Amino acid sequence: MxxxxxxxxxxxxxxxxxxxxxxxxxxxxxxxxxxxxxxxxxxxxxxxxxxxxxxxxxxxxxxxxxxxxxxxxxxxxxxxxxxxxxxxxxxxxxxxxxxxxxxxxxxxxxxxxRFPKLEGLLGCLGNSVYVCPDCDGYEIQDRSTVVLGAGKAGASMALILSARTDHLIYVNHDRSEVPDELMMKLCEKGIGYKEEIISRIMTEEPGHFEGVQLANGEVVRAERGFLAFGGxxxxxxxxxxxxxxxxxxxxxxxxxxxxxxxxxxxxxxxxxxxxxxxxxxxxxxxxxxxxxxxxxxxxxxxxxxxx
CATH class of the missing domain: 3.50.50.60 (FAD/NAD(P)-binding domain)
Incomplete structure (x- = not known):
C-alpha cells in the first residue's frame, strides 16, 4: 500500500x-x-x-x-x-x-x-566557527575573526562580516583568484588578506576556535571563524x-x-x-x-x- x-x-x-x-x-x-x-x-x-x-x-x-x-x-x-x-x-x-x-x-x-578536512574544525561548527552571516553574524560582534575560504566567496563573506567587526583576516585557503575589485574593497575596509593553505585549526579546548596555523608555519590567532568556500x-x-x-x-x-x-x-x-x-x-x-x-x-x- x-x-x-x-x-x-x-x-x-x-x-x-x-x-x-x-x-x-x-x-x-x-x-x-x-x-x-x-x-x-x-x-x-x-x-x-x-x-x-x-x-x-x-x-x-x-x-x-x-x-x-x-x-x-x-x-x-x-x-x-x-x-x-x-x-x-x-x-x-x-x-x-x-x-x-x-x-x-x-x-x-x-x-x-564545502570546506577542507581539518582536524578540530567539525567540533567548532556552531560553537565558534560559522557559515551563515544572517544566522550567526551576531556571534562575532567586535571579536577577532578569521574567514576561512576560497577566492571570491571568501572575500565576499569577509566584506559582509565587516559590518560586525573591525578585526578581520581572510585566509584564501584554496589560493584561488580574487577579483581586483574585491581586493580593493578588502583593503579599503582594513581586512587582512593571506593567500596560504591552512594546515590546522588551533583549539586548546574542543569546540573552542583560537585561530589557524598556515602551511608556512605562521599562526593567525582569532576568537571566531567563518567558512566561505563556495561550491x-x-x-x-x-x-x-x-x-x-x-x-x-x-x-x-x-x-x-x-x-x-x-x-x-x-x-x-x-x-x-x-x-x-x-x-x-x-x-x-x-x-x-x-x-x-x-x-x-x-x-x-x-x-x-x-x-
Whole structure:
C-alpha cells in the first residue's frame, strides 16, 4: 500500500513537515533519512525561538523525530538515490534497493557545505566557527575573526562580516583568484588578506576556535571563524530525475505559498529551495508545504497555479 506522503530528508525542514502532517491524524507518512546533513554538523543553533542559550542540530533532530514518531510518522534510514513517477504514484529507491511509493512527495534533501578536512574544525561548527552571516553574524560582534575560504566567496563573506567587526583576516585557503575589485574593497575596509593553505585549526579546548596555523608555519590567532568556500553541493539529484526545474545554482524555486514545484505533487522545503538558508526558515517551509500536501491529500480541487 503506498504512503500518502514520502519526505526525503530528516533534517529540520523534513521533521517539521512530518510533525505537521502527523497532527492531521489522517495521513500515512514516511521519512527517508540518510542521517547526515547540515543539522547533524551544527553543535549550536543560536537564533531559534525558545532556545536563547542555543540548541544543537542533533538535539533538534532527536526531539523532532520523537515527536513525529508519536504522531505516527514512519522512518527509514538510508540514502534515497532514485526517484520516478509511475502512473499516479512516486517511487523512491534507497541505496540498498528497496523502493517506496507515495501519492505526494516532499524533497527536503538540503545541501552540503564545502570546506577542507581539518582536524578540530567539525567540533567548532556552531560553537565558534560559522557559515551563515544572517544566522550567526551576531556571534562575532567586535571579536577577532578569521574567514576561512576560497577566492571570491571568501572575500565576499569577509566584506559582509565587516559590518560586525573591525578585526578581520581572510585566509584564501584554496589560493584561488580574487577579483581586483574585491581586493580593493578588502583593503579599503582594513581586512587582512593571506593567500596560504591552512594546515590546522588551533583549539586548546574542543569546540573552542583560537585561530589557524598556515602551511608556512605562521599562526593567525582569532576568537571566531567563518567558512566561505563556495561550491556547496545542493542535493537536487532526485528533483532533477523527476523533471523539477532547477535554477543555475541547482536550487529550486517553489510556489511562494504552497512550496510546490513545477511538477505536480512534488514539494520542496529547506535549503534545497531558493531562500535564506536558515533553520527557522526551513521550519516554516516544512510546515507550509505540509499544510498544502494535506489540502491535496484531502481532495481539495484548488489549483496551485490559480492562487
Amino acid at each position: 503506498p504512503y500518502d506522503c514520502i519526505i526525503v530528508g530528516g533534517g529540520i525542514a523534513g521533521l517539521q513537515a512530518a510533525i505537521q502532517l502527523g497532527r492531521y491524524s489522517s495521513h500515512r507518512v514516511l521519512v527517508i533519512d540518510s542521517g547526515y546533513g547540515r543539522s547533524t554538523l551544527c553543535h549550536q543553533y543560536h537564533n531559534i525561538l525558545g532556545f536563547p542559550d542555543g540548541i544543537s542540530g542533533e538535539d533538534l533532530r532527536r526531539l523532532g523525530r520523537h515527536e513525529a514518531t508519536k504522531l505516527g510518522t514512519e522512518f527509514v534510514e538510508g540514502k534515497a538515490v532514485k526517484a520516478a513517477k509511475r502512473d499516479e504514484l512516486f517511487a523512491i529507491q534507497v541505496e540498498e534497493g528497496t523502493v517506496y511509493s507515495s501519492k505526494t512527495l516532499l524533497l527536503a534533501t538540503g545541501l552540503t557545505d 556547496n553541493h545542493v542535493h537536487s539529484e532526485l528533483a532533477e530525475q523527476l523533471g523539477v526545474h532547477l535554477l543555475d545554482n541547482k536550487h529550486i524555486e517553489t510556489h511562494p505559498r504552497s512550496k510546490m514545484t513545477n511538477v505536480e505533487n512534488v514539494w520542496v522545503a529547506g535549503d534545497l529551495g531558493a531562500h535564506a538558508e536558515q533553520a527557522t526558515v526551513a521550519m516554516g517551509e516544512g510546515a507550509m508545504s505540509a499544510i498544502w500536501i494535506h489540502k491535496v491529500l484531502s481532495g481539495m480541487k484548488t489549483k496551485i497555479s490559480q492562487l
